[in-house]
Amino acid sequence: xxxxxxxxxxxxxxxxxxxxxxxxxxxxxxxxxxxxxxxxxxxxxxxxxxxxxxxxxxxxxxxxxxxxxxxxxxxxxxxxxxxxxxxxxxxxxxxxxxxxxxxxxxxxxxxxxxxxxxxxxxxxxxxxxxxxxxxxxxxxxxxxxxxxxxxxxxxxxxxxxxxxxxxxxxxxxxxxxxxxxxxxxxxxxxxxxxxxx
Numbered sequence: 001x002x003x004x005x006x007x008x009x010x011x012x013x014x015x016x017x018x019x020x021x022x023x024x025x026x027x028x029x030x031x032x033x034x035x036x037x038x039x040x041x042x043x044x045x046x047x048x049x050x051x052x053x054x055x056x057x058x059x060x061x062x063x064x065x066x067x068x069x070x071x072x073x074x075x076x077x078x079x080x081x082x083x084x085x086x087x088x089x090x091x092x093x094x095x096x097x098x099x100x101x102x103x104x105x106x107x108x109x110x111x112x113x114x115x116x117x118x119x120x121x122x123x124x125x126x127x128x129x130x131x132x133x134x135x136x137x138x139x140x141x142x143x144x145x146x147x148x149x150x151x152x153x154x155x156x157x158x159x160x161x162x163x164x165x166x167x168x169x170x171x172x173x174x175x176x177x178x179x180x181x182x183x184x185x186x187x188x189x190x191x192x193x194x195x196x197x
Contacts, residue, residue, distance in 0.1 A: 014079040016169045019183035020153040032131035047119040068092045072106045137168045
């Protein structure tokens with residue numbers, strides 16, 4: 001379900017992705033013709049000892065030109081349960097500048113998981129230039145990402161049905177002559193490079 005700003009609220013996210021070369025990213029741009037790219041910045045949150053990562057939970061603040069959302073992802077057998085909470089400008093500033101997190105469903109869920117809220121902090125950010133397009137297969141996102149000294153590319157699709165979605169995504173890649181390349185989530189790639197930096 002969506003709220004008045006069009007952001008998805010609590011839902012089960014089933015997503016497939018492939019990493020791309022720069023040439024493959026360029027090859028896919030015509031599929032997104034007439035789509036204006038949106039720049040978004042993900043600020044990743046955890047404790048110094050990675051309490052969230054150890055619990056396999058992902059927590060971030062995502063800013064776009066139109067809105068800011070606070071997002072919690074909790075893995076399920078298939079997909080992730082995703083919780084989103086819109087933030088005001090003041091709430092965003094408090095999170096980004098003071099590590100003060102707004103009350104609401106997300107903090108309640110973190111407390112239920114016995115996560116030490118007072119130890120959570122912003123670890124850094126990842127910038128994405130995203131082309132997004134609704135298609136019969138699902139919601140496609142073509143991303144170019146910048147974090148630390150890295151620059152990478154990926155294609156994601158959100159689907160409703162795991163089995164049918166996986167096959168249709170594989171067929172789509174074959175049709176576009178894109179080689180499937182397994183890739184970790186953005187937050188996992190960010191965390192790997194955080195520990196190396």
